[in-house]
Amino acid sequence: MTAWGPILATTDFSGPARHAVDRAAHLAHETGSTLSVMHVTPGEVLAELRRWLGTGHSSESQLAQANRQQLQQLVDAVGTARCIVAKPVQTNGSVLEEIRREGDALDAALLVVGARGAGFMRRLVLGSTSERLLRRTTRPVLVVRQTPHEPYRRVLVALDFSPWSAQAVAVAQHVAPQAHCVLFTAYEVPFGDKLRYAGVDEATIEHYRVQARADATQRVNALAAQAGLLPGRWEACVVEGEASQRIVEQEQERDCDLVVLGKHGRSATEDLLLGSVTKHVLAEGSVDVLVSTAR
Template sequence: MSATIRKIVAATDLSMYAHRAALRAGRLAREHDASLQLLHVVNAASANALQKLLPTAPPIGAAMIAEATQAVQSLAEDVAKAGGPTAECRIEEGDVTDTLLAVAADADLVVLGPRGLNPAKDFLLGSSAERIARRVRSPLLIAKQEAALSYECVLVPVDFSASSLQAVRFARALAPRATLHVFHAYDSPYEGRLRSAGVTEEAIKSYRHTLQLEAEAALCELLARAPDVKDVRSRVELGDPRVAICTRADELQSNLIVMGKQGRSWFSEFLLGSVSRRTIERAVCDVAIVPG
């Protein structure tokens, strides 16, 4: 993974959520002196379906492309007015996810909003952001907040995997002046069984303390592998990470969460990972997913 951010692709479905994401992409492009490409994909299947319903109408696909071109150019003007760079406008026709992934294959960062314009599909398959996060090979930023402020307080949840180390490094690259809060939430998997087996509360407390010490040692080891990452604060906490991450982000008033992409098998990769998915759903701040 590149240690610098030189090319940013902001995918837009022309919704208000995507507009906000494009402004964030513009701000980041300015901060990193990176190029910015605004991408809109016209759904070829939708255009073909409409054409079949209206066979005597002028070519609908061409009309959709022309309308999208005008809208993306207007978006580029808004980005420039907000202080961003002059963006390249790119309109493609095809499957939305496949085309986006192909265009953004060489990007250092992909930015998009948290919602799409197809609520029925999103309900069945997860949001557009989640579907893209399953397959994207570049860091993905899901922009939820207004882009008025730079990232100042960044939460980096870790599980000590290789992707966690990448997340720590990418968080520093993305937000070089922010305070990084590296956080691990650990559970106590056998506590219920121990209690059912009649183990004393004192012994269970000792078991929980041992888990905490092991987590703290693992976190120190992880950070030692990234000695170039400065201004880092660390914390381990007992709790379900699917809940604890967003709770901790709220406590810190973080405006960005950066986490490694979970999934070591094709099945878990397809599901994105329950922790990552829950964080995308529940976080009120921006969320970046970093491949391992």
């Protein structure tokens, strides 16, 4: 098996973060990739400790030692369970900058975080730290929501036919090489409500709807052919409506366990990740989410 590339998982030792590390170990075993597991003690935590107890207090070294031991125990446990050797990485400072620095040092192919966490990991996924990390990184980010029991089985890849869509399919194939692929796109009749208001008859609007669906289906088929997806290993999912709502509906209806989104939309200035689609999928969906960041 040809290794995909280094995987970097981050943990704050919470339960959800443990799921993320376990999934990262599963992927490392499946893809033949190396795995590093990183814990960052936030700089503000150390600053607060020093403010109350003074610089050089024994509690600071005790905290560092406890974190190292807990990280090593976690690495040993997932390594044994998944038959891999994982590397622990313990550091202090800005969580965002330390993750970026380590990702760059490893040239990581994938960053893995938990969907919920305690302390900095919760802020990392749900707050401004997450937005800054995901806006700046050029590395795919996997947000883990579920306890991993098996390799991903069915992956929904959301397409908008921007230059990022083909890369989203490629990343999905790396992360879930054995999974059945659902290529999803949502279409809408341009100015549908306005056409009705303007008195355009329903037959004409229906004609536009049929044409929009046919165009979207053709583009999905073309992208699948371009990506080299084999017959029987993928299916098209072309639905009418607003994309974020339809993604959540279809991930459940089609029993998917991973959703893949491209970071950007149809133009370089439209950051889909920070817009309504990804926020809605992360807030309302129930499965893991992989954000592809490369064009």
